[in-house]
Amino acid sequence: MCRWRAWWKGLPALLLLLAAAIYFARAPVEDDLAARSGTLLMQIGESWAHADFNGRDAVLEGEALSEEARVKVRRELARLSGVRSVDDQTTLLPERRPFTFTAIRDGAQLRLEGYVPSVWARERIADAAEKMAPGVVVTGVKDLVRARGVPAGDFVGVVIFGINQLARMPAGRITISDDAFSIEGRAPDFKTYDALEVTVRSELPADFKLARFAVLPPAVSPFVWQASREPDGVRLSGYIPLGDARRALLDMVRSAVPGAAISDQLRLADGSPPTDGWLKAVDFALEQLGRLPDGTVGLSDTTISIEGTAPDFAAYDAIAGARRSVPEGYTLTRFAVTPPAVNPFTWAVMRGSAGLRLTGFAPSEDAKRLVIDAVRAGFPGVPISDEMRIASGGPAAEAWVNATVFGVGQLAKLRSGQVKGKGNTLSVSGEAQDSASYTAIRGAFAGQLPKDFSIQSDVRPPVVSPYVFGMRRDTDGLTISGFYPSTQGHEALIAAAKSEMLGVPVNDVSALASGAPDGFEQATLAALHELARLSNGEARFDDAKLRFTGTALYAAAVDSIRANLEAALPKGFVLDLSLDVVLRHESTNNAACQKAIDDLLARGAIEFSPKGTAIAPVSRGLLDHIAVAASGCPDAVIGVSVQQTTTPDRAAARAQAVTDYLAQAGISPERLLTGTPSALAIQSQSEVAPAQAGLQVIVR
Template sequence: MCRWRSWWKGLPALILLIVAALHFGRAPIEAELTDQTDRLFVAIGESWARASFEGRDALLEGEALSEDARVKVRAELAQMFGVRHVEDRTTLLPERRPFTFSAIRDGTKLRLEGYVPSVYARKRIIEAADKMTPGVVVSGAKELVRARGVPAGDFIGMVAFGLEQLGKMQAGRFTLSDDAFSIEGRAPDFATYDALEVTVRSELPADFKLARFAVLPPAVSPFVWSATREPDGVALDGYIPLGDARRALLDMVRAAVPGAAISDRLRLADGSPPTDGWLKAVSFALAQLGRLPNGKVALSGTTLAIEGTAPDFAAYDALAGARRAVPEGYTLTRFAVEPPTVSPFVWGVQRGGNGIRLTGYAPSEDAKRLLLDAIRAGFPGVPLSDEMRIGAGGPAAEGWVNATVFGVGQLAKLRSGAVRGKDATLSISGEAVDSAAFATVEAALASPLPGGFTLQRDVRPPIVSPYVFSLRKDGEGLTISGFYPDAAAHQSLVEAAKALLLGGAVNDVSALAQGAPSGFSNMAMVALGELARLSAGEARFDDTKLRFTGTALYPAAIESIRANLAAALPKSFSLELALDIAARHDAGDNAMCQKAIDDLLARGSIAFSMSDNGIAAASRGLLDHVAAAAAGCPDAVVQVSVQQGEAAPGVAAARAKAVSDYLAQAGIAPDRIVAGSPPAIAQGQPDAASSEAGLQLIVR
């Protein structure tokens, strides 16, 4: 039986059952609707929006980029199956003008700054940053601010493009401002620099433009640059500083070489000296290049080089002079400009009363400098006139320097003279300072010249005045002093002195010199012969004056000597004679007298004239000393005998008589002289000019 009046007692349990069913059945529906809306927003490109559900009622939230986006999202959500009602709580993002974004890299660090249009854009940008370079740490991604105002076009693609370029540099910055971007930094190498420049100027994402490309090229060291003259123009190679230096440089080239075609192979590079100073150095170098039809100029850092061949001496002189006008801060380290070729290649170093004069050509600047150094060292304080130019076509520089400096060394020993060269021949001429210098120069010139040069010589002894010469005889021998004009005549004089002094010592301290009066050599030989007749004495020449002094061995010798000297004396000469007579000392012992005579005859021989068999002049000294020895034994008889030998009949007798007569004139009493008696006391062998006899005098 139904108890309908009690049904209400089960109503609370039913309500609880319904509430539980509604509660536990709605949660999966809300979750499913949320997932569907998330996928929808991504599919329609509006990921900024988000929706939450209470049952089938949607609450739409988010910051939209535009009102159109809000309408679009709201409409799409309302049409989605299962959604009953949409409550729109979306707002518009703040608008940013300009809409900026930047990425800054410093080694392994990358910082992102600025605005992004959406969470999706932020996510994609972070992904691109993470892929940029392995090991790069990205910061600032969470601080990227969503905003309206994003430029038209592929913003994410543009940012990814910038990050890709930034990945090629160790440090740099990519900046986007609305639809314009800039990139700056330093390329690690020229390949990267070239690739960056080409890429950012030609492969940009659509709707974006390059506002500034400030990527520095690599820094190079040394910073080199060169300009070379070619048949059809000027070729530029190396590096050029940043900025507008290229335009200024090209203007300089056109001014230095008008009308020349310019081949510009220069690369922008960092690391140059200050641009203003660099351009001044380039301007200086190009001015020199304008004088060299086939030349080259180059800069390396702050050093300058110039090379080529000068077309004429005017150009070479201008180039050489420019070496002293190098811009401040720069140094000319190489000057390899060949001068014009000359033929024949001549040069000279002349010494005169006004100093040293250089003429002709030197093979190089260095060679000339070495020559000047040698001249200044050899002639300190002497005025120098430098007219020497640099020329090509001559001997090798080293050989030229060695030979010419050798010549200058000899020139320093000359009072006046010159060193002259012609191709590979060197001539040295002049007058020596003194006799010692002349001897030194003569010895030096006897050896081969350095560098294989042929030597021509005309070095003369010094001219002296007064011209003095002395022959002094004493107990120790003969001393020759003063000057002589001729080496051959002097040698004959020395040899004659050794014979006339009968083996006595000859001390020669004379020297060769010019300035002797005419007839000097012959008169000196005559004076030597008469001096040999004295026990002691001197024949002294003072220019044309002859002073003859000493001690004669017997009285008659004085007049004989006077007469012989006067007969030989040149007309311009004068004679002063001052002779005394040696005191006679009687030996008292005939044996001692005989020994003295034998010693004299052992050291000398008597010569006879072939014309009349008289006593030769060269034998007067010997016979005077024989007479003096014989006079020491006044009681002795002197026998004179000349063995005939192969002489013609009567020659021996005539020669014996000549000796006897000479001894008689020398003061030996005629009654003491016996001629022609045996044994023979002299032997002679006649020849074409004279006959010599070994003479023996026997004293009884």
């Protein structure tokens, strides 16, 4: 039986029970659908989307990268078991063109800028940035903007690749613009630079291209570059500036050394001088290298060096001349180009009426300059013609300079002449300016000579005209003045003067000079012999004219002197003789006469011809003075004897010759006795030399 009133009363409780059952059964269903939809979205690669469930009805939210992605998500979610409906509330991300991303490192700071396609991509990039280097501080992660327009390929992978390259540099930047990858910065060393270049150019992720590799190599100092000629071409080493310098440099090498194989070992480096000026300096250096088959040229910052051996004088002259046209801002600090070798190595400095002329070879430019400076100092204002060429194969530069400067010093004392060199021999020849200069030159050659050189001299005394020479005898002695032609002959004349003048002072103020007439020394010696016979007088030569004046000791001596001079003077000489005679000598006693004669014999000796009996001309003066002394005692008998290691007959004949000479001098023959036994023996020299008689004159 139905009791509907009782049933109605239980209905609210039933409804409440039903509602509770429905509520508590819905939550597990929604949670299950949410979990399974999340897994699905991850599996299909659309993690940007998110589904919320109201029962079995899905509400789809998120920012899609494309309409295709929205469709895909709706379709796949609608197929998920248990899903009744899908309410698509997703939106499209804004599209960015170009799609850019930048990572900038400055020491321990890393800043990220730009766009990412998804939260997942942002998280991966942030994680890679945090692990880039110990202590790095990453900023900008939250500011990375999700956007559409990401290029095809592994965008996150290329970002992480770039961050890994930044880890090798203390500072730098990577930039991704669509599919173009760029990197810039400065490598800390060449090893890192090489590794970066290889990695970036060869390992960049697929679908991306390298737009710009602007990593700077390390800065070097000094910035050096070198080019060397080798048998098979030209080797380049050192550094080259950034930019297009390499291409320009290689073109210069091909122009300077046509056809040469180029070994390019240059490294890009920073720290070079301005590239335009650097290339001009390289071009200058390579132009010189083209002239040196075994040369080396180089730059170090703004200095240039050139080394090698010139194959000929044309090449050396061109290279040496180029030293005057070094590019502005650069300095040629090393010039070690060896000139061509010559054999024999000769040179000369010649002095003439038109000035000085330098010819031959010098061992170096510096050595040549030192010699030219010495020439200018020794010959101020004199024109100089420099025809010297630089060559090798000669003496060492220092020795060459010392020897040549020594020769130039002597050349300055010559009226005309030359300094000539050949190998390690130097000769000086010419005519001295004056006697003092000639003496100075002789002194220089007798002193310390340049090391490592043999020195030869052919310096002539000065030529004088008229050629004058004089010998004057007075109360003060004998004075010799004027010029003489040879040292040897003059020394013989001085020795004869000291002997024949019986010890009177001899004052020699004469000087060596050329220009004497033939037979001049013979004529002066003859004049000396006769001058010794005078009490005072002078023998003066003017070229070949002899003026002989003075006072003879006795009247007969005048004609004797004239005759002797006329006989002894060489052909071409002219005699002008004017002699007076000493007034009559006062009479003295015998003892005074003896003492005067003894004094004379103590100061001189009678000489005869070797192995003969003729009285030598050098003894005429002594005999004339003995005759004058003997005439002071007119009543005395004069005994003459000769003692000598010779035959008795020759000794007697020589004594007789003296007796005859005294008789001709005015001593009465009745007063003269020959061969008196007592004599003062003065031993003679050997028979080879002129015989020196042991003469004794006794006054009784």
